[in-house]
Every structure is written in structure tokens, then in C-alpha cells.
Amino acid sequence: MALVARAGSITRSPRGAARWWAKVAPYVFISPFYLLFLAFGLLPILFSLGVSLFNWQGVAQAQFTGLSNYGVLLTDPDFLTALGNTVIVWLGSTVPMVFLALAFAAVLNAQRLRLRGFFRTVYFLPVVTSLVVTGLIFSVLFDPSIGLVNDALHAVGIAPINFLSDPNWMKPTLIMALLWRWTGNDMVIMLAGLQSIPGDIYEAATVDGATGRQAFWRITVPLMRPIILFDFIISTIGAFNLFEEPYVLFGGSAGNIGGTQNAGLVTGTLIYQNSFVFFNFGYGAAIAWVVAFIIFVLSMLQLKLGNKPVD
Amino acid sequence: MRINRREFLQLTGAAAAGVALGPLAGCGSSGGGSSSASGTLTVWGFTGAIEGVQNQIKAFEKKYPKVNVKLRLFSYDDIHANLLSAILSGTGAPDLASIDDSRLASYVEGLAPMNAHLSQYQSQFVPPTISLSSYRGNFYGLVTDSEPMGMLYRKDLWDQYGLNADTIETWDDLAAASAKMQSASGGKVHLYALNDNDTAAYEILAVEQGFGGFYFDTQDRKVIVDQPAIIDAVTALKRLWDAPGVLQNPSGGYSGNAMTALLKKGTIATCIVSPGWYPQTLVQNMPEQAGKWRLTRVPAVTRGGRRAGYQYPTVFVVPNQSNMKSLAWELEVMGLTGVGARHLYAVDHVLPAWAPFFDELKAKPDPFFGGQKVVEVWNAIAHDCPPIAFGKGFLQAQSIVSTHLTDILTGKVTPAVGMKTAASELRSKLHLS
Amino acid sequence: MIGVNTAHRSLAARSWPARLLLYLGLCVFAAAFLAPFYWMIISALRPQSEFYQIPIPVIPSHLTxxxxxxxxxxxxxxxxxxxxxxxxxxxxxxxxxxxxxxxxxxxxxxxxxxxxxxxxxxxxxxxxxxxxxxxxxxxxxxxxxxxxxxxxxxxxxxxxxxxxxxxxxxxxxxxxxxxxxxxxxxxxxxxxxxxxxxxxxxxxxxxxxxxxxxxxxxxxxxxxxxxxxxxxxxxxxxxxxxxxxxxxxxxxxxxxxxxxxxxxxxxxxxxxxxxxxxxxxxxxx
Structure with a gap:
């Protein structure tokens, strides 16, 4: 940057150089992303867009098939099932998770709370616990014959439930697993966000006689809007790319990745299955691009809604 | 029943035990590289298949002191994806890799054909294993084990309730026996269990109907799942599913623990879908039932018809990228024949594919099966299998047919409609005719 | 700095039953988040022979x-x-x-x-x-x-x-x-x-x-x-x-x-x- 500035000063007065730099600086500051993206990110993305127009399976030569992958997709029962499941899991997990994370963060932000650091760390533990361990725990908890949850249900006279293979229970179980695993992660986002709220605003509110709850809804939530919006958008992208949890919970075999009657099939596992199990790259890429389009629309909607000025 | 070794390998990482046997004794070498060859030979493999080759590395390095063999273990899923990326990009592939036979067709353009060695090993490997690792006339490698499909049954339970395996010739006979078992045992014992997405059963029926591929023809050019003979087979499967006394969709599915628990309890008297490696899981999990089990051939679709099925072993392949192809082939031969093959058996207890060893086992009575010479039965089944090829779209076809089988078995659609829908879905997704 | 204290003065000002309830709630969640991690540590420290033991002991007999x-x-x-x-x-x-x-x-x-x-x-x-x-x-x-x-x-x-x-x-x-x-x-x-x-x-x-x-x-x-x-x-x-x-x-x-x-x-x-x-x-x- 010094170099750029000096180059400018040859022809301009120091004052002009500063003005010129102020104009150019924003582009310089954001350029690393775009340069690296052009070098490493763009090509793979264009490549996959191209692939979606081909019949390409395995190592064999690909043949151009135009939009036919997309045509097949629109009537593919697997794709429609995966899309429906993903929307349910997305709404079912994102909304409670954002709320819970914000509530946890608000409580764990209080300076007078005893063991604050301990609680924060413990709430973050699921993010750190390896997925293998998480999967084992879930099977121990939810197994129909030896699972602890069913033992408890049995004790109160409820018939055992196949949480991992009953189509009615698979999505709720997946949502529970996601809430358990990722709320701590979102809590970190919220905790950091809370620090951006100037303290004197609360001070003024307290003077005006606002209770803690009123302050939360009237000050914390509105001022945290950029952060909450961020969390929603990231969660949306995450939901449509969801892979690890449904794979571990339902994907016992590669050909049957969605579990019983595909009730646990989501777009992330469907793309994986087509690309890396079936090696049907063209079709996998077509699914990915339709999903990308859906994520884009949903994100832009959220940005529009979330950026509306307060009051 | 959903049983296949692929699933088993994914779930368990294989129940391998024990330390490397005494190695050494380089086996009959095929014209490989000269002993002055040098460099690094990279091998990729997964547990449950690699043990024979792993066992022979020392002997190989002794023979070629300047060659350093590097073995990398992957999970079953990872090896397939990694090998594919390496072949597609043109760099980074190993010299030797183990892959599932059912996926072979996806890689063939990037693999070195081993046709020159075919004549030497054709007779040394139990049929149809050579055909499994060939595609459109090229031969790509040797397999770790052989996996004919048979039927395992509890002779004590069959006897107790007045059933006789010798009288079961067709799947319809078996369905009738199921009703008999139900009334004789008062519903306590099910003759067999079946899942509503049971492609393993479907695949046996396809072989019995004369198809060398389960979903495509042996040249992998045509979808066959809507052929009249296949629709007949699926109709037979539907009757098998509808028979009284069938345990439909046992809780928790059929892979792993749930099935084992039911067999251990004696709730189910027969495994109608059992590949060659499967008895070992019974031996391990229910040693107390030793002597009570027997092996027989699967029933036929039509009286007097073929009674055989086949599943997918692991094949070792040499990528085109390798510049040590003949050395890689030699290591492959060492690992999958002779001492290597015996070691793999000692560790994994899979049914061998190397004929000399397989033949030795034929004469051996198996105490778990009441002294029955089970390998002789496996042998008969294997010899009845037509040449088999899986096709590039094998796994996708399996998945699609599985979904439509559910609709057929649960009565949503007729076999003809279900299989025709499956066929058109298959054709459109795979761009096939 | 002052602001933070004021912001959460409400917590300190709460009555003791309310605080007890708050801590109780925090502990319930903490238990749910901690348990698998704890199990992971215990499984790593227990003798291998006890790995598949069910129910999982809260306090293992001996560690290695x-x-x-x-x-x-x-x-x-x-x-x-x-x-x-x-x-x-x-x-x-x-x-x-x-x-x-x-x-x-x-x-x-x-x-x-x-x-x-x-x-x-x-x-x-x-x-x-x-x-x-x-x-x-x-x-x-x-x-x-x-x-x-x-x-x-x-x-x-x-x-x-x-x-x-x-x-x-x-x-x-x-x-x-x-x-x-x-x-x-x-x-x-x-x-x-x-x-x-x-x-x-x-x-x-x-x-x-x-x-x-x-x-x-x-x-x-x-x-x-x-x-x-x-x-x-x-x-x-x-x-x-x-x-x-x-x-x-x-x-x-x-x-x-x-x-x-x-x-x-x-x-x-x-x-x-x-x-x-x-x-x-x-x-x-």
C-alpha cells in the first residue's frame, strides 16, 4: 500500500495523493477476496455450472445434454422430497436456534453471573465434541431396543419409538440433534454481537424505568439486528448444505442415504449421493445449482426484510 | 433383507482381529519388474480387503530391495472419492488400490487393463469373479473374495415345526412354508423376514432370471428392470412379501444389530439372503447356536430354474497413471493368491476367491453347520452364476429400484407399473435408452 | 464499562427464587451439553474391556x-x-x-x-x-x-x-x-x-x-x-x-x-x- 501511495505522490500534491488514496483504499482493502476468488473460487463454480449441462458419469467422457439434467430434476421425486425435508428442517431448526442462542448469550453476558466462563465453555462443548462421538451418543439415546429415551418412555407407559427410522420422527430427531450441536456456536455469534451495544443505552433505559425484559426486546433485539440477520442467513446456507448430521443419523448405507422412505433425505445429502456415491456429476451439479438459486433468493429476501430501518 | 458387504464395511470397518501372520514365502511370481527396479509404490486400501496385500509388503520389499511400498488406509467411502479425483485430474493416483467391484465401471477409463494376465489367472479364480472385475471385454484385476448368495436356515427350528429344506424349490414353496411355520409355531417363529426396499433379494431374482447385470445388460448399454422376466421376478418377490408369517420390516432395519438380535433370539429361522462372508457374523455373534445352522441354495423363481445369486467383492486395480504397473500387479498377485489369500481368510474369514485355497476348504466339514461341507454348496452356487457385470450406474439404479420396490411391496402400485416407472426414472437420470 | 454493569443490574437485583431458577435452568442445559463430552473422556480413560458396557457408568471403576x-x-x-x-x-x-x-x-x-x-x-x-x-x-x-x-x-x-x-x-x-x-x-x-x-x-x-x-x-x-x-x-x-x-x-x-x-x-x-x-x-x- 505504501508503494501505491508513493506512486501517487509523484504526480500529485501530498494532499491530492491522500484524497486519491481515500478513493482507492476501499477497493484495495476488499481486493484480496476477489483476487483469490478469481484465482481459486470462480473456476470451480463455472466448471460445475458447465458440468450441469453434461451427462458425465465417473471417469468416462462427458456428453453435452443441454438443460436435460434440469428437466429431469423438476420431476424427480427424490429431489422434491429432499427439498421439502430441507425446508422443514431449516425452519424447524433455524428459528428456535437463533432465539435460544440469543437467550443464552443474553444470560451468559451478565457480569455478575457466577461461573460465567464455565457455562459459556460448556454450552460450546457440543461444537467441539467429535461427530463420531455425537453419532454414537445419538444411537445410544435413540435406539428402539436399548436406547435410553425409549427406556424412559417405557417407564411412563409409552410404546417405543423408532426415532431414527420412523418417518414421522426422523425430522424432529434431526432438528433436535442440530439444536443440540449448533446452538453453542450461534451463541458465540450473539455473545460477540452483544458487546457492540453501547452500555449507556441500557443506562438510559434503566433510568426511564424499563425492566430487564423490556430492555431485551426494545434495545437488545433491535440493535442486534445486523447480527441476528447474519445468523439467519448463515443458518439458511447451512441448512441447504446440511450433510454430516443426516448422514450420520440416517445414512447407514450409501445407496439409501435418506433413511426410511427418504424421510431424512435433504438437499446436502442428495448432492453428495449423486456426486460422490453415484458419480453422476452432471446431475449432482444441476441439483446444486437449483439449490444455490433457492438459497440466494431466500438470503436476499432476508436481507431485504432485515435491513428495513427501525421504526 | 438388506445385506451386503459394502454396507457391512461401511458400518463396522470390519471385525478384523489378530496380528500379521508370519509373512514371507514369496508366491509364484508372474513376469513382473526386474529386481533392480526402484522407487516408491503407493497402495491405497480399506480394512476388510487390504489385509492380504498388507501382509505381503515385507516379502515384496525383500524381493525388490530398492522399492519402497507405501500403504495408506482410507475409509470405504473416502477411497472411492479420492481415487476418482486423482484419476480425473491426472495426478496423485496410487499404483494399486482396492475398490468395490460394484463401482469398477465408473473408473475403467482411468485403469490399466490386465488382459495379458487374464489367461493365467482365469482358472485360478472361482467363477464368476473374473467377469465381475471385467468391463466390456477388458479385465482389470483380481478380487479379494467370492460372494455367492445362499440361504442359511436353523435346521433345528425347521425340524421342530415340520419343515424340510429339500422340498423348497421355488420362492413360492418358501412362501407356503412361511404360513406353515406360523401356524405350527403359533406365531412365535417367523420363517424369514423381508424389508420393503430389499434390493439384495431383487438382485438374486434378477440373476435367476438369466440377467448377468442386475439393472443393466452385461454390456452396460440397456436398462433391464422393466423386462418381462424381471417383472415376473418382482411379482414372485411380492408373493414372498405377502405370505402369512413373514416378518415385514423388522424394527431397526436389517443391517447389523437388529438382525443379529432377532436371529440370536430364534425369532427368525432363515436368512434368505446370505452372501458367502455372512456366516462368519453368525459364528461371531451366536457361537451358542453352533451345529444348528445349515446352508442351502436359494429357491428359484420357476420350478427347475436357476438357484443362485451373487454379490460384490473388492477388486484391486492399477490406475493408468502408475509408472510401476507391472510391479503393482505383482504385489496384487502376491496379496490375493497364496500366502496373502490365506492371511486375508485368517483375518477376515471371507470366502476365498483364489481357487486352490477355495478347493482345499471344500472338503472341510464346518462344525457351525453341523459338519456340513458348506464350501461345496457355495461352489455349486458360484458355478451356476452367469457372467456378471454391474454397470456405471449401478448404485443409482439400486437406489431407484429400492424406492420403487417399496411402492410395489406395500401395494401402492403393481409390479409392472412400479418397475416401468423405475426404468423410466433410471433412463432419464442416466441418459440411457 | 459502566454501561454493562447497569445493563445487567436486573440480574443481581432479582429475588433469590428467581436466581435459583435461573441457575437451575442453566445447569439443566449444561448437563445436556456436557454429557457426551464427558462420556468421550470417560471412554478414553476406561479399560477397553468396559467400552461397550451399558449402562455407561457415571464414575468408572478405574482409569488408565x-x-x-x-x-x-x-x-x-x-x-x-x-x-x-x-x-x-x-x-x-x-x-x-x-x-x-x-x-x-x-x-x-x-x-x-x-x-x-x-x-x-x-x-x-x-x-x-x-x-x-x-x-x-x-x-x-x-x-x-x-x-x-x-x-x-x-x-x-x-x-x-x-x-x-x-x-x-x-x-x-x-x-x-x-x-x-x-x-x-x-x-x-x-x-x-x-x-x-x-x-x-x-x-x-x-x-x-x-x-x-x-x-x-x-x-x-x-x-x-x-x-x-x-x-x-x-x-x-x-x-x-x-x-x-x-x-x-x-x-x-x-x-x-x-x-x-x-x-x-x-x-x-x-x-x-x-x-x-x-x-x-x-x-x-
Missing amino acids: LQDFVLLFQRSEFGRGLLNSAFLAFVSVVLQVFFSSLAGYTFAKLTFRGKDVLFTAMLATMMIPYMVTIIPNYIIMAHLGWIDTYWPLIIPGIANAFGIFWMRQYCQSIPSELLDAARIDGAGEFMIYWRVVVPLIQPALASLAIFVFLSTWNDFLNPLVFLRNQDLFTVQLWLAVVSHEGNVGQPAIVMAGSVLASIPVLLIFIFMQKRFVAGLTAGSIK
């Missing part, structure tokens, strides 16, 4: 480090830990720096084409990553970067998530502060470095946690790009150990999982101390 010893005998786990630590450290420094610089720029500076550039950057996050794995590998192969750390470090610097996060956080920075610095004659980079960076410590700390976590836990990229065992990361060694299929291997995997989680935990404990408000508030006064 045998599985940890076996882990280090069967793999170069120590080397893996060091490699991962190196990668994670480099990634954190580079990604946090470049993300915060760009994020701040998007939030607080005005320039032509900002909205379009920002939307384009967001859009890059939305392509499901799975379909880019193979083309990415092909590019790296052409660069001769297979079996090096470059593919694991360089593309990650373009972190859209990090920039987005920083942009959202930086929106809270009062523009008056930046204008004041500008009037004092500070250059644009100096404003970022001297004024903005101290203000956004909580955001930097949280991004550091996320980058460390994702680099440390990354399995796919090291798996695809690395060949030489000397370069293997901790997750690759964990996979190698878990695919060996030896007797007692599940307990050894547990031991590895415990060791693999400790550094992330330490980073979290260290970084969460920076979630302290008042810097923004303080500087307004």
Missing part, C-alpha cells in the same frame, strides 16, 4: 492411560497435532486480518459498486461446496500443489463468511469516530488498524474461534490434498487410526478425539474472555 499410549504408538499423533496447530494458526491470522479489513470496508466506507460487489461476494457462499471439490482438485493438481499445505491455506483467505460477519459487526461502529480520525489526518489503513481493530475485539475473537475450529476440524481438504504422512493433520490421523480395525480400536479413537478437542477448547476459553463490552461505549465518551 493405556489407550493414549497405544494411540501414540500406532500413529504419529503428536506430529499431527503440531501440523494442525500450524495450519490453524496461519489460517486464523490471515483470515481474521483480511476478513476484518474487507468487512470494515463494506460496512463503513463508501465506494462505487459496493452493493453489487457485496452481493456477489455473498452469492459465492451459496454454491454447495460439494460440486466444487473435483474442479478444485484439478486446479490444485495443475498448480502442482497436491501434497502441500498451499491448498489448505491460500483459498481459505477468501473467506466470505468472515467478511460478512465483520461487515455486520462493524455496522455498530460510530461513524463520528472514523471522521474524527480522518480530520486528524490518519490514513485509511491507519484508521482501520488504530481505531477499528481495538473496537471490534469481540468480533475478531469470535472469528478466530470459528476459523480455528473449521481449520482444525477440516477433514475433507487434508484428505483430498495430502499424501505424505509427515504432513497429515490430526483429523487425518484420527481417521487412519479408526480405519485400522484393530482390537480395542474404538477406545483409541476416543482417546484421539479427546486430544483433538482440547486445543479447540483452549482457544475458546482464551478467546471468550475478549467478549467484553465497553470498548465501543467507552470511546464514545
Whole structure:
């Protein structure tokens, strides 16, 4: 940057150089992303867009098939099932998770709370616990014959439930697993966000006689809007790319990745299955691009809604 | 029943035990590289298949002191994806890799054909294993084990309730026996269990109907799942599913623990879908039932018809990228024949594919099966299998047919409609005719 | 600083039953979040023979480090830990720096084409990553970067998530502060470095946690790009150990999982101390 500035000063007065730099600086500051993206990110993305127009399976030569992958997709029962499941899991997990994370963060932000650091760390533990361990725990908890949850249900006279293979229970179980695993992660986002709220605003509110709850809804939530919006958008992208949890919970075999009657099939596992199990790259890429389009629309909607000025 | 070794390998990482046997004794070498060859030979493999080759590395390095063999273990899923990326990009592939036979067709353009060695090993490997690792006339490698499909049954339970395996010739006979078992045992014992997405059963029926591929023809050019003979087979499967006394969709599915628990309890008297490696899981999990089990051939679709099925072993392949192809082939031969093959058996207890060893086992009575010479039965089944090829779209076809089988078995659609829908879905997704 | 205390005076002011209820609630959640982690540690420390014992004992009868010893005998786990630590450290420094610089720029500076550039950057996050794995590998192969750390470090610097996060956080920075610095004659980079960076410590700390976590836990990229065992990361060694299929291997995997989680935990404990408000508030006064 010094170099750029000096180059400018040859022809301009120091004052002009500063003005010129102020104009150019924003582009310089954001350029690393775009340069690296052009070098490493763009090509793979264009490549996959191209692939979606081909019949390409395995190592064999690909043949151009135009939009036919997309045509097949629109009537593919697997794709429609995966899309429906993903929307349910997305709404079912994102909304409670954002709320819970914000509530946890608000409580764990209080300076007078005893063991604050301990609680924060413990709430973050699921993010750190390896997925293998998480999967084992879930099977121990939810197994129909030896699972602890069913033992408890049995004790109160409820018939055992196949949480991992009953189509009615698979999505709720997946949502529970996601809430358990990722709320701590979102809590970190919220905790950091809370620090951006100037303290004197609360001070003024307290003077005006606002209770803690009123302050939360009237000050914390509105001022945290950029952060909450961020969390929603990231969660949306995450939901449509969801892979690890449904794979571990339902994907016992590669050909049957969605579990019983595909009730646990989501777009992330469907793309994986087509690309890396079936090696049907063209079709996998077509699914990915339709999903990308859906994520884009949903994100832009959220940005529009979330950026509306307060009051 | 959903049983296949692929699933088993994914779930368990294989129940391998024990330390490397005494190695050494380089086996009959095929014209490989000269002993002055040098460099690094990279091998990729997964547990449950690699043990024979792993066992022979020392002997190989002794023979070629300047060659350093590097073995990398992957999970079953990872090896397939990694090998594919390496072949597609043109760099980074190993010299030797183990892959599932059912996926072979996806890689063939990037693999070195081993046709020159075919004549030497054709007779040394139990049929149809050579055909499994060939595609459109090229031969790509040797397999770790052989996996004919048979039927395992509890002779004590069959006897107790007045059933006789010798009288079961067709799947319809078996369905009738199921009703008999139900009334004789008062519903306590099910003759067999079946899942509503049971492609393993479907695949046996396809072989019995004369198809060398389960979903495509042996040249992998045509979808066959809507052929009249296949629709007949699926109709037979539907009757098998509808028979009284069938345990439909046992809780928790059929892979792993749930099935084992039911067999251990004696709730189910027969495994109608059992590949060659499967008895070992019974031996391990229910040693107390030793002597009570027997092996027989699967029933036929039509009286007097073929009674055989086949599943997918692991094949070792040499990528085109390798510049040590003949050395890689030699290591492959060492690992999958002779001492290597015996070691793999000692560790994994899979049914061998190397004929000399397989033949030795034929004469051996198996105490778990009441002294029955089970390998002789496996042998008969294997010899009845037509040449088999899986096709590039094998796994996708399996998945699609599985979904439509559910609709057929649960009565949503007729076999003809279900299989025709499956066929058109298959054709459109795979761009096939 | 004062502000924070006032903000949560309500907590201190609560009656003791309300506080008891609050702590009780916190403990219930804590138990649910802690239990699997605790089980992981216990399984790693218990004798292998008890691994599958059900119900899982809350307090094991006796503990042993045998599985940890076996882990280090069967793999170069120590080397893996060091490699991962190196990668994670480099990634954190580079990604946090470049993300915060760009994020701040998007939030607080005005320039032509900002909205379009920002939307384009967001859009890059939305392509499901799975379909880019193979083309990415092909590019790296052409660069001769297979079996090096470059593919694991360089593309990650373009972190859209990090920039987005920083942009959202930086929106809270009062523009008056930046204008004041500008009037004092500070250059644009100096404003970022001297004024903005101290203000956004909580955001930097949280991004550091996320980058460390994702680099440390990354399995796919090291798996695809690395060949030489000397370069293997901790997750690759964990996979190698878990695919060996030896007797007692599940307990050894547990031991590895415990060791693999400790550094992330330490980073979290260290970084969460920076979630302290008042810097923004303080500087307004």
C-alpha cells in the first residue's frame, strides 16, 4: 500500500495523493477476496455450472445434454422430497436456534453471573465434541431396543419409538440433534454481537424505568439486528448444505442415504449421493445449482426484510 | 433383507482381529519388474480387503530391495472419492488400490487393463469373479473374495415345526412354508423376514432370471428392470412379501444389530439372503447356536430354474497413471493368491476367491453347520452364476429400484407399473435408452 | 464499562427464587451439553474391556492411560497435532486480518459498486461446496500443489463468511469516530488498524474461534490434498487410526478425539474472555 501511495505522490500534491488514496483504499482493502476468488473460487463454480449441462458419469467422457439434467430434476421425486425435508428442517431448526442462542448469550453476558466462563465453555462443548462421538451418543439415546429415551418412555407407559427410522420422527430427531450441536456456536455469534451495544443505552433505559425484559426486546433485539440477520442467513446456507448430521443419523448405507422412505433425505445429502456415491456429476451439479438459486433468493429476501430501518 | 458387504464395511470397518501372520514365502511370481527396479509404490486400501496385500509388503520389499511400498488406509467411502479425483485430474493416483467391484465401471477409463494376465489367472479364480472385475471385454484385476448368495436356515427350528429344506424349490414353496411355520409355531417363529426396499433379494431374482447385470445388460448399454422376466421376478418377490408369517420390516432395519438380535433370539429361522462372508457374523455373534445352522441354495423363481445369486467383492486395480504397473500387479498377485489369500481368510474369514485355497476348504466339514461341507454348496452356487457385470450406474439404479420396490411391496402400485416407472426414472437420470 | 454493569443490574437485583431458577435452568442445559463430552473422556480413560458396557457408568471403576499410549504408538499423533496447530494458526491470522479489513470496508466506507460487489461476494457462499471439490482438485493438481499445505491455506483467505460477519459487526461502529480520525489526518489503513481493530475485539475473537475450529476440524481438504504422512493433520490421523480395525480400536479413537478437542477448547476459553463490552461505549465518551 505504501508503494501505491508513493506512486501517487509523484504526480500529485501530498494532499491530492491522500484524497486519491481515500478513493482507492476501499477497493484495495476488499481486493484480496476477489483476487483469490478469481484465482481459486470462480473456476470451480463455472466448471460445475458447465458440468450441469453434461451427462458425465465417473471417469468416462462427458456428453453435452443441454438443460436435460434440469428437466429431469423438476420431476424427480427424490429431489422434491429432499427439498421439502430441507425446508422443514431449516425452519424447524433455524428459528428456535437463533432465539435460544440469543437467550443464552443474553444470560451468559451478565457480569455478575457466577461461573460465567464455565457455562459459556460448556454450552460450546457440543461444537467441539467429535461427530463420531455425537453419532454414537445419538444411537445410544435413540435406539428402539436399548436406547435410553425409549427406556424412559417405557417407564411412563409409552410404546417405543423408532426415532431414527420412523418417518414421522426422523425430522424432529434431526432438528433436535442440530439444536443440540449448533446452538453453542450461534451463541458465540450473539455473545460477540452483544458487546457492540453501547452500555449507556441500557443506562438510559434503566433510568426511564424499563425492566430487564423490556430492555431485551426494545434495545437488545433491535440493535442486534445486523447480527441476528447474519445468523439467519448463515443458518439458511447451512441448512441447504446440511450433510454430516443426516448422514450420520440416517445414512447407514450409501445407496439409501435418506433413511426410511427418504424421510431424512435433504438437499446436502442428495448432492453428495449423486456426486460422490453415484458419480453422476452432471446431475449432482444441476441439483446444486437449483439449490444455490433457492438459497440466494431466500438470503436476499432476508436481507431485504432485515435491513428495513427501525421504526 | 438388506445385506451386503459394502454396507457391512461401511458400518463396522470390519471385525478384523489378530496380528500379521508370519509373512514371507514369496508366491509364484508372474513376469513382473526386474529386481533392480526402484522407487516408491503407493497402495491405497480399506480394512476388510487390504489385509492380504498388507501382509505381503515385507516379502515384496525383500524381493525388490530398492522399492519402497507405501500403504495408506482410507475409509470405504473416502477411497472411492479420492481415487476418482486423482484419476480425473491426472495426478496423485496410487499404483494399486482396492475398490468395490460394484463401482469398477465408473473408473475403467482411468485403469490399466490386465488382459495379458487374464489367461493365467482365469482358472485360478472361482467363477464368476473374473467377469465381475471385467468391463466390456477388458479385465482389470483380481478380487479379494467370492460372494455367492445362499440361504442359511436353523435346521433345528425347521425340524421342530415340520419343515424340510429339500422340498423348497421355488420362492413360492418358501412362501407356503412361511404360513406353515406360523401356524405350527403359533406365531412365535417367523420363517424369514423381508424389508420393503430389499434390493439384495431383487438382485438374486434378477440373476435367476438369466440377467448377468442386475439393472443393466452385461454390456452396460440397456436398462433391464422393466423386462418381462424381471417383472415376473418382482411379482414372485411380492408373493414372498405377502405370505402369512413373514416378518415385514423388522424394527431397526436389517443391517447389523437388529438382525443379529432377532436371529440370536430364534425369532427368525432363515436368512434368505446370505452372501458367502455372512456366516462368519453368525459364528461371531451366536457361537451358542453352533451345529444348528445349515446352508442351502436359494429357491428359484420357476420350478427347475436357476438357484443362485451373487454379490460384490473388492477388486484391486492399477490406475493408468502408475509408472510401476507391472510391479503393482505383482504385489496384487502376491496379496490375493497364496500366502496373502490365506492371511486375508485368517483375518477376515471371507470366502476365498483364489481357487486352490477355495478347493482345499471344500472338503472341510464346518462344525457351525453341523459338519456340513458348506464350501461345496457355495461352489455349486458360484458355478451356476452367469457372467456378471454391474454397470456405471449401478448404485443409482439400486437406489431407484429400492424406492420403487417399496411402492410395489406395500401395494401402492403393481409390479409392472412400479418397475416401468423405475426404468423410466433410471433412463432419464442416466441418459440411457 | 459502566454501561454493562447497569445493563445487567436486573440480574443481581432479582429475588433469590428467581436466581435459583435461573441457575437451575442453566445447569439443566449444561448437563445436556456436557454429557457426551464427558462420556468421550470417560471412554478414553476406561479399560477397553468396559467400552461397550451399558449402562455407561457415571464414575468408572478405574482409569488408565493405556489407550493414549497405544494411540501414540500406532500413529504419529503428536506430529499431527503440531501440523494442525500450524495450519490453524496461519489460517486464523490471515483470515481474521483480511476478513476484518474487507468487512470494515463494506460496512463503513463508501465506494462505487459496493452493493453489487457485496452481493456477489455473498452469492459465492451459496454454491454447495460439494460440486466444487473435483474442479478444485484439478486446479490444485495443475498448480502442482497436491501434497502441500498451499491448498489448505491460500483459498481459505477468501473467506466470505468472515467478511460478512465483520461487515455486520462493524455496522455498530460510530461513524463520528472514523471522521474524527480522518480530520486528524490518519490514513485509511491507519484508521482501520488504530481505531477499528481495538473496537471490534469481540468480533475478531469470535472469528478466530470459528476459523480455528473449521481449520482444525477440516477433514475433507487434508484428505483430498495430502499424501505424505509427515504432513497429515490430526483429523487425518484420527481417521487412519479408526480405519485400522484393530482390537480395542474404538477406545483409541476416543482417546484421539479427546486430544483433538482440547486445543479447540483452549482457544475458546482464551478467546471468550475478549467478549467484553465497553470498548465501543467507552470511546464514545
